[in-house]
Amino acid sequence: MKLESKIPAGPIEKKWDDHRFNLKLVNPANKRKYTIIVVGTGLAGASAAASFGELGYNVLAFSYHESPRRAHSIAAQGGINAPKNYPNDGDSIYRLFYDTVKGGDYRAREANVYRLAQVSNSIIDQCVAQGVPFARDYAGYLDNRSFGGAQVSRTFYARGQTGQQLLLGAYSALCRQIDARTVKFFPRREMVELVLVDDMARGIVVRNLVTGELESYSANAVVLATGGYGNVFYLSTNAKACNATAVWRAYRKGALFGNPCFTQIHPTCIPVGGDYQSKLTLMSESLRNDGRIWVPKKKDETRKATDIPEEERDYYLERLYPSFGNLVPRDVASRRAKEMCDKGHGVGPSKMAVYLDFADAIKRNGKAWIEEQYGNLFDMYHEITSEDPYKTPMRIYPAVHYTMGGLWVDYNLMSNIPGLFVIGEANFSDHGANRLGASALMQGLADGYFIIPYTIGDYLASTKFSPVKTDDPGFRESTKAINDMVNRLMSIQGTRTVDDFHKDLGKIMWEHVGMGRSEKDLKKALKLIPELRKEFWSDVKVTGKENDLNAELEKAGRVADYFELGELMALDALQRAESCGGHFREEHQTEDGEAKRNDKKFSYVAAWEYAGEKKKPTLHKEQLEFEYVKPSQRSYK
Amino acid sequence: MNFTLKIWRQKNRNDEGRFVEYTVKDISPDASLLEMLDVLNNDLVRKGEDPVAFDHDCREGICGSCGLVIDGRSHGPNRGIATCELRMRSFREGNTIVVEPWRAKAFPIIKDLVVDRTSFDRIMYAGGYTSAKTGGVPDGNAILIPKHHAEEAMDAASCIGCGACVAACPNGSAMLFVSAKVSQLALLPQGQIERSERVQRMVAQMDAEGFGNCSNNYACEAECPKKISVDHIARLNREFIRAKVVG
Numbered sequence: 001m002k003l004e005s006k007i008p009a010g011p012i013e014k015k016w017d018d019h020r021f022n023l024k025l026v027n028p029a030n031k032r033k034y035t036i037i038v039v040g041t042g043l044a045g046a047s048a049a050a051s052f053g054e055l056g057y058n059v060l061a062f063s064y065h066e067s068p069r070r071a072h073s074i075a076a077q078g079g080i081n082a083p084k085n086y087p088n089d090g091d092s093i094y095r096l097f098y099d100t101v102k103g104g105d106y107r108a109r110e111a112n113v114y115r116l117a118q119v120s121n122s123i124i125d126q127c128v129a130q131g132v133p134f135a136r137d138y139a140g141y142l143d144n145r146s147f148g149g150a151q152v153s154r155t156f157y158a159r160g161q162t163g164q165q166l167l168l169g170a171y172s173a174l175c176r177q178i179d180a181r182t183v184k185f186f187p188r189r190e191m192v193e194l195v196l197v198d199d200m201a202r203g204i205v206v207r208n209l210v211t212g213e214l215e216s217y218s219a220n221a222v223v224l225a226t227g228g229y230g231n232v233f234y235l236s237t238n239a240k241a242c243n244a245t246a247v248w249r250a251y252r253k254g255a256l257f258g259n260p261c262f263t264q265i266h267p268t269c270i271p272v273g274g275d276y277q278s279k280l281t282l283m284s285e286s287l288r289n290d291g292r293i294w295v296p297k298k299k300d301e302t303r304k305a306t307d308i309p310e311e312e313r314d315y316y317l318e319r320l321y322p323s324f325g326n327l328v329p330r331d332v333a334s335r336r337a338k339e340m341c342d343k344g345h346g347v348g349p350s351k352m353a354v355y356l357d358f359a360d361a362i363k364r365n366g367k368a369w370i371e372e373q374y375g376n377l378f379d380m381y382h383e384i385t386s387e388d389p390y391k392t393p394m395r396i397y398p399a400v401h402y403t404m405g406g407l408w409v410d411y412n413l414m415s416n417i418p419g420l421f422v423i424g425e426a427n428f429s430d431h432g433a434n435r436l437g438a439s440a441l442m443q444g445l446a447d448g449y450f451i452i453p454y455t456i457g458d459y460l461a462s463t464k465f466s467p468v469k470t471d472d473p474g475f476r477e478s479t480k481a482i483n484d485m486v487n488r489l490m491s492i493q494g495t496r497t498v499d500d501f502h503k504d505l506g507k508i509m510w511e512h513v514g515m516g517r518s519e520k521d522l523k524k525a526l527k528l529i530p531e532l533r534k535e536f537w538s539d540v541k542v543t544g545k546e547n548d549l550n551a552e553l554e555k556a557g558r559v560a561d562y563f564e565l566g567e568l569m570a571l572d573a574l575q576r577a578e579s580c581g582g583h584f585r586e587e588h589q590t591e592d593g594e595a596k597r598n599d600k601k602f603s604y605v606a607a608w609e610y611a612g613e614k615k616k617p618t619l620h621k622e623q624l625e626f627e628y629v630k631p632s633q634r635s636y637k
Numbered sequence: 638m639n640f641t642l643k644i645w646r647q648k649n650r651n652d653e654g655r656f657v658e659y660t661v662k663d664i665s666p667d668a669s670l671l672e673m674l675d676v677l678n679n680d681l682v683r684k685g686e687d688p689v690a691f692d693h694d695c696r697e698g699i700c701g702s703c704g705l706v707i708d709g710r711s712h713g714p715n716r717g718i719a720t721c722e723l724r725m726r727s728f729r730e731g732n733t734i735v736v737e738p739w740r741a742k743a744f745p746i747i748k749d750l751v752v753d754r755t756s757f758d759r760i761m762y763a764g765g766y767t768s769a770k771t772g773g774v775p776d777g778n779a780i781l782i783p784k785h786h787a788e789e790a791m792d793a794a795s796c797i798g799c800g801a802c803v804a805a806c807p808n809g810s811a812m813l814f815v816s817a818k819v820s821q822l823a824l825l826p827q828g829q830i831e832r833s834e835r836v837q838r839m840v841a842q843m844d845a846e847g848f849g850n851c852s853n854n855y856a857c858e859a860e861c862p863k864k865i866s867v868d869h870i871a872r873l874n875r876e877f878i879r880a881k882v883v884g
Contacts, residue, residue, distance in 0.1 A: 129769035140781035172766035
């Protein structure tokens, strides 16, 4: 199989404009004759569905939530990037492009990233027009802050609830289209199968989560906007329902999976408390703008943080990276925190945490200022840990947060299956091996508002469609396959719960396919995961009925997919014998412990093709070319 | 910690429903109430019983999915948090904890503690937006907004749409929810053009869904996980009267 990225020719700043001109258009009067399915209604899905609706397409939007407003985009705290250069600090589209390619450790497509930077300014305008209450200064202008490894202030924010406000903006645009009857919204439906007709994506099968019924829907194109797969690790900052099922079932139907091992471990999360824990809570990394990260110089320190004098503290990020200090990219900050704890400098009851200290910022700017900037985050921390961060430093530790990998797509955001588009976190996307802060919201909305509305038209206008009905064999077979899987899961009636298995899988993933990976560990994971998977299929216990609201059954289907995906992640991490961004192979590091890339051998996107049950998937490579940002060792010193 | 739980169980919308008593043991005081329910549910599954259905997702107080009436109060005894943020250290050892779903005419029960809140969405469909088309909008800084208006709009926009206000209200009123959206957009220049139509349509939809009226009880504000002020209800009323009088 040849991977065609379909990157247009010409200078990078003209590619998207030229491409847009070359895209075929659907006549306005014909648009309503085309049906588009959008699965997932978070930032990417809601913005895409709303934009399709405005254009006049017939849109069917699906979510496993009761309302689009519940999608996990809502939990993004810090902000959204756009190189408006409002603060006059030297920002430009090119600089955002440059920072993102470098931040992704040279494993993203230049052309995609440039386009992302180009359209990002329009996102801010769009959101303002929707009534998103971004932070303002006293003259009424939009306020910016610097965020996550950027040396310019290009991040727009709405307190610590930027994702919430952007999602509610996209949701309101979607509401308007639902009101206008261009979009039909189907709540509490989980996509369980992608349906191909003549090798084209022509529909989906969903499980109605209230009645348990399997329902079929046909369309001219299917757009997956179903988010990331961080929950493979069980403990992550993802919401509980976030899952990989939609993308995984598409993968099993032939869609390629790009860079599955690229996982982002976020440095500022509240540390793990105990076995009961169901998820990890992120503290926005905007906190790193004013908080200082440190550990005690003495190993196994037992004194309270506030009792440790200044000279006995190691502000290790400021020491190691004088120019970026506490604002180094997420992968670097995470790895250094782990290293400090592994060396015995960790703090808190588990000794797997470092301090994030606001004492200096409070002294400098006053408590009221801190409260205005971070009030809700401080409250959240206080609520969870019962410690007051205004008085004592926060304890933080890295946690799985985002997955840069996802289904492979070309420049038009279409997968290798004609008619199957993938947007937002669900695609392998524009972030390379590491995503910079405040760029996930940017990508989700860029894809949904400003890219796919154009590119999908080209596909629809240039494709001949045969009529497809939902009782066609493709739908019947898919429905039968899901019924069989459900019956199999329900009939095992073993001794262990789905959560038990999920937790065990998460432990394997965190220990062997987590922050530091080695050949030995990965090989061990590739042995342990299939063993556990086998046990799952013979000893899991799913109670209740299939034709009812049944959360255990929902979880069981998702965990079954995680087993396969987890294995693919380990396989991908093993073949990538280099360190890049969030993918850190212990064997490949510089003398001072930084990620050591191997551009000669690994400057490619690893795109995996499903080869059938229990067969090793096939690896395809898309070579990456860097014409503008020449790969160099990332340095934040 | 050990607790006795009295949990509302109801098979479906038409089932009568009843309280069922359970006991849970060795719960960490740092566990959240939902994590305590996870422990209970895993025990029930191991025993072959149907676990308790409840809505939840982000578990950090922002998605608005979870919503339980705990010991008679929306989201439990603490102020300004959602159910998922409630930690077991808020209860005393050996307590009996009563857990119920939101109870309101406009939120029919689907199963156990899961209710149908799509009535909120239908209110939003009836004008909870500005009709800004994708593309074709001015530069963000072309619309200046006084900081205090932006801040107040943000206070209102913090609403997570959980429905605690409705569950807390003796009239099952959705006035706090509706007012938060109306108020946000009424405070901003972007919302002015459709101001009158918006408030009238949203209020009409609210009434059609079977939500009650506001009788200044203020339980909604007291139980709101985002501490949204009833001042917004006052603004909603003003907007409504203005729309009726001025048009």
